[in-house]
Amino acid sequence: xxxxxxxxxxxxxxxxxxxxxxxxxxxxHATLYWYQQILGQGPKLLIQFxxxxxxxxxxxxxxxxxxxxxxxxxxxxxxxPAKLEDSAVYLCASSLQVGQGQPQHFGDGTxxxxx
Amino acid sequence: xxxxxLHLPTLSVQEGDNSIINCAYSNSASDYFxxxxxxxxxxxxxxxxxxxxxxxxxxxxxTVLLNKTVKHLSLQIAAxxxxxxxxxxxxxxxxxxxxxxxxxxxxxxxxx
Numbered sequence: 001x002x003x004x005x006x007x008x009x010x011x012x013x014x015x016x017x018x019x020x021x022x023x024x025x026x027x028x029h030a031t032l033y034w035y036q037q038i039l040g041q042g043p044k045l046l047i048q049f050x051x052x053x054x055x056x057x058x059x060x061x062x063x064x065x066x067x068x069x070x071x072x073x074x075x076x077x078x079x080x081p082a083k084l085e086d087s088a089v090y091l092c093a094s095s096l097q098v099g100q101g102q103p104q105h106f107g108d109g110t111x112x113x114x115x
Numbered sequence: 116x117x118x119x120x121l122h123l124p125t126l127s128v129q130e131g132d133n134s135i136i137n138c139a140y141s142n143s144a145s146d147y148f149x150x151x152x153x154x155x156x157x158x159x160x161x162x163x164x165x166x167x168x169x170x171x172x173x174x175x176x177x178t179v180l181l182n183k184t185v186k187h188l189s190l191q192i193a194a195x196x197x198x199x200x201x202x203x204x205x206x207x208x209x210x211x212x213x214x215x216x217x218x219x220x221x222x223x224x225x226x227x
Contacts, residue, residue: 042204042217055212091158095213101147101166102213106158
C-alpha cells in the first residue's frame, strides 16, 4: 500500500512570503491531519479533516495559516505571510476514520526554512 | 496543563541488548496510546499501539506495557539492532476525534 505522499520535501523562503504544501493521504483514509514539528519536539496538530470537513482547527494560527481538502482526498496547507518562527517540518498524516483506536500514518514531511 | 512526557532525553544501548523506553502521561482520560519511531529526515513511523483496556501488547521484537494506576507507558525492544537507532515518541489519544498529543521524544542510540 502506498504511504502518505507530501511535496515538496524542502522549501526555503524569506519571511513575509507565502508557501503551500501538498498532501495525498493513503487511499481510502477519510481522516487527514496536518502537524507542525519544530526541531527537537513532538508533532503538534494544526488541523484535522474528516472527508472535506474540518473536525479540529483549534491550534491553527488562522491569521496566517489556511488549509483545505475540497474533494475529501488531497489537501493543501498554506502560510501567508510566513514568519521566522514558522521554520519547522510540516507533516501530513491520515487514518481510516475518526474514532478511538485508529492509528495515524505519517508522510515524510516538508522541511520549511524561513530566512 | 496535561501533557505527555518522557523521562529521559537519550538512551544508549549495546547492540543485542534489550531497550526500555519510558513515558509518563498525565491525562487520565486518555484511552489509546501509540509508539512512533522517527528516523532522521522521515516522518514518524507507527510501531505499536495499545488501548486502555489492555496492560500489555506484543509485536515483533517490541512490547508495550501500560500501567494506568501510575499513568506510565513503556516500550521494550528485544535484541536491539543498529536499525533501531531513532527518536521514539509516545502519543496519547483523548476523546472521540482521535486527536494525538505527542511527547518530546527520546533518542535511542545503539552501540555496535
